[in-house]
Every structure is written in C-alpha cells, then in structure tokens.
Amino acid sequence: MKKVFGRIYILIIMMFLYLPILTLIVLSFNKAKSMSVWKGFSLKWYEELFSSRIMMGAIANTFSIAILAALIATIVGTLAVLGMAAMKQKTENVLMAFNNIPMLNADIVTGIALMLFFLMIGAPRGYCTILFSHATFCIPYVILSVKPRLNKHTDSLFEAALDLGASERYAFRKIVIPELKPGIMSGFLLSFTMSVDDFIITYFTRGAGINTISTLIYSQVKVGIRPSLFALSTIIFVVALVVLITVNLRQSRQEAAMAR
C-alpha cells in the first residue's frame, strides 16, 4: 500500500515538473499558431526560427556571452583564489565575506547598480557591457567552487613536489592545477548556465538593438509570442538534456572504472 502511494506521489511530482515542458514541445510542432488547438504536425516554426535573423542573433549573443563570461570569470576567480591563499587568514576571511555578498544580493539591485555605473562612466551599453556584467556576477561562484580545492592537502602536495626536486612552476602546473581542475570545471559550467539563464541583469545592462534569448522573449511577450519561440525553447531543453545525460554517463563510467 505504502509502495503504491509512493509511486503515485512521484508520478504527481514528475507531472508537475515535466508536463509544462511536454506541452511546450508538443506545441512547437503544431501546425496552427493557436495554443489551444492541434492542427497536425509541422516543422514550420523551426524553419521560421532558423530563418529569423533577430532570433539567430539573440541565440548567438546568448551563447557567445555565456562562453566568454564564463571564461573570464573562471580565470579571474581562480587567480583570486590563488592570491587569497597567500594572504593572512583574517584578510582572507574578510575578502570571502565580501565575495559572498553579491551572491545574496537580489539580481535587480545588481542590475540597476551596474546600469548606473555604466551610465556614470559613460560606457555605451551593448554587447560589452552585458559581457562585463555577466563575468562580474559569475566570479563569486567560481571562487566559491575553486576555493575548497585549495587547502592544506594541496599545500602538502605542492611541498611534496618541491621535495622531489620540482621547480615551483612545474609543481604548480603538474600538481596544483590538476588538483583544482574539478573546481575550475564546475565553476565554469556554473557560470555558463547562470549567464544563459540571466534575464534581469542583462535587461538593465544591454543597449537598444541587442538581445539575448531571454530579453527577446520578454519583448515578444508584449506583442504576442510566436510558436517559433517554443521551437527555440525545445531545442535548448533537448541540448541541456543531452549534456546532462552525457555528463552523468561519463561520471558513472568513471566511478565504475574506479571501483575496478
């Protein structure tokens, strides 16, 4: 009896989570523009998506900004972690407190603050200001995911490498970096997802005439959403799904290899 209830419970949760997405996917293949009637299967919204320069531009912006911002944030964040490790414990604690504040801060505050900042220094708002903002709000997350990898253990590995005759540079490259790598990778992925996900900060820091996927959708809501956006959302969902599955598969394969 308990088992049955458990199953039903899980089913309900799954429905809440995935039914909306399923609806979206189905509608993206609907011949009709209406959201309430099904008039048969069609790929025309996908065609519209791929032939729309505005949409393709927004997609390109979203992903190029995400990759660049994640790259910048990862580099800056990792260097910051290395720098902090050389500081006194007290200074480090203060810096970490400052690092945590932006993450707790509401996006809207960050967004408006950045916009005012750009206005003040007279920076023309556009691609570069979005990129700068995204890199900025990603750095704390990179620091948070890399920092735990740099600890006493890493120190002693570094010393062991020196003990065996390695130069500091060699020991850093061959021992410290591989130790940090999982943190660096997850910092990069986290930054990438957050950049793709972001709407509010992008909205306040972009200029006229430049759109990312989220701001484009927002502007279309006002004039009425076209099903080609369903097509876009479907593609994004499928891509995310594939990435997730491959990562998981690789992980479980690695774990299996480890167990051997």
Place this chain on the structure above:
Amino acid sequence: MSELIRLESIVKAFDDTVVLNGINLSVAENEFVTLLGPSGCGKTTTLRIIGGFERPDEGRVFFDGKDITDLPANQRPINTVFQNYALFPHMNVGENIAFSMRVRNKSEAYIKDKIKYALKLVNLDGFENRRIDQLSGGQQQRIAMARAIVNEPRVLLLDEPLGALDLKLRQEMQYELVRLKKELGITFLYITHDQEEALTMSDKVVVMNEGYIQQEGTPEQIYDEPVNAFVADFIGDSNILSGQMVDEKLVRINGIDYPCIDGSEQGFPPGRPVDVVIRPEDIDILPYGEGLFNGTIISKLFIGVHYEMLVESEDGKIEWLLQNYDQHDVGEKIGMHVDPENIQIMHKPKSDAESAMELDL
C-alpha cells in the same frame, strides 16, 4: 662516521609562540636518528626546517659541511616521507614514483627500470598502474617510501610514517624500514611519538619536549640513564620519586636509605635534592622483611609475559610499580630490593623553562 646534518641553535616561532628553542642536533652519515617527543613538541617543525619548507628565525642548518639554511627545498639532496604521505592523487603509482625522475628529464627506459627496482624494494612488484585510492594505508606508505628513494637522496626524512597504521602492520613495517635502510645505505631521520618504535629502530634517539632537546643518546642510554623526570616518564613506565642525597652514593627516599652508584663525582653531593627513577622490572621481590623496604600488593594485572603490580609502601605514602614473572596475590606483604646500579639519580629541574617541561608527577 662523518657528520652529515648539523642544526645550530635553531629558533623558530609562529606568531609569537616559540616552537623551537635553540635546537642543536648532529646527524652522522648512515645513522638512524629518531626525534621522539609528545604531540606538538616541534618534531615536524624541525624536520621541515631540514627539508627546506620552513625558515628558522635564528640558527643555521648545515649539510655535509655546507650552510644550506637559504637553499630552497627543491635543491636539497634530501627527500621526505610526509606524515600524510602526500601521494599525488591524480597520478597512478608508477607516475608518482617517476615524478622526481621526470623533473630531472631522465630517459623513459631509465625511469621504467627505476620504478621496477623501487617497487621491488618495497615489496609491491607489479603495482605500477594502480590508482592511489586503490591502495591500503600500508601500501600507500610503501609507495611514499619508493617515491622518496628513487632519486637516491643522502638523507631520508620520515615524519611518523607508521602513525596511521594499525599495531600489527606497524611492527611489520618497523622491520621493513630497518631492512630498507640497510639495503639503501642512507641516513634516516625519523620522527615518532611512540617510544617503543624509537627504541627498537634507532641508532640514536633525541627526546624533545616543548621545543627543547631533553636528551640524546643510544636507546640504551635513554632508557637506562634518563637525565630528567620528563625523559624517564616518557620512555616507558617507571617509578619517579623525589629524594635527597644523604651521603656519598646513598639516597633517601621517603625515609628509607638506598645505596646507589652516584655521588659528588657525578654532581650529586650529600644534601642535594634529586629525582630518582627506578624501572618496574628492576625491583626484586623478596620475602617480607628481607629486602630494603616493604609493602603490600594492592593490585595485580597479567599483561602477557609478566605481571604488573602496584605495591603500597608501609606508611601508605608511595605506590611502587613492579613487573615480575612470578605471581603474587593482592594483599600479600612483600619485601623489595633494588640493586644500586638500577637506581638512576637525576637533577631536579632548575630553570623556569625546565620546570615548565616537567610533567605533573
């Protein structure tokens, strides 16, 4: 034997806490020297100064006659087996052992041979491709050894290498280490807080406490002639008592006079208050009234080969710890005797620093 390492009045403090208080130490070529002391006494710090990971605030480090105080760790002909092994987790066993050779750009053929040789030496043939996290604690310890010796250092520093192992494995590894040292013919500077380990393996034991060297000498010297109450207490169970010299080679403890072999010549003139150490196995049991002093057995414990007994003196002021192969019953009144040469007379701590080091006795 020629001197290989010398520490000259090394002082080291971490944020105002003085950890090493003027350490002088000499290690001869091919010697097995052990630093022995309780946790936090500065053993690791001493080793790190020799390895080049810590700079002394004062004092100098010499290696083979040359001052290496300012030489960075990676240029010292010294290798270390770290307290936590510090094996590189993302490399397999072979790559770990190869590390110091890759650093030196040795040929792959040479490296391969050396890995084989090193693994054979530590009894782990065929482990080249194992991952580090697939190794047991004892195996990791051996790999750390193998990694440290392939580069043929003149000295191997070992920081409690057996600390993380269980008792049986630890005893096995003690033999292994002594064998390894013989085969390699290099100098070992070893850290432990286990007195038994120190006494069984070393040529020389250096007892440390709170940043001071208390005593150094052969295991026999340390055990039989501890210079103060701290060393006596740290090295095995003993009876440590307060006494006073009453005559040449006669010491009074709790109202009873015991003949001993120390007098003015050894710096213990009549009248001088002293500490006395008597090892539990050196107290012989005689029938009541026939010994130097009497007592009543108040507890008895069989600990393997022999019995350990607590004996209360007749006035109830002193409890003696005895070890004896014969069985006696609790409540039995016995006489006891100690040969003069088994009574070790020691100076009472004098300076503040020394009295700070004294255990609560």
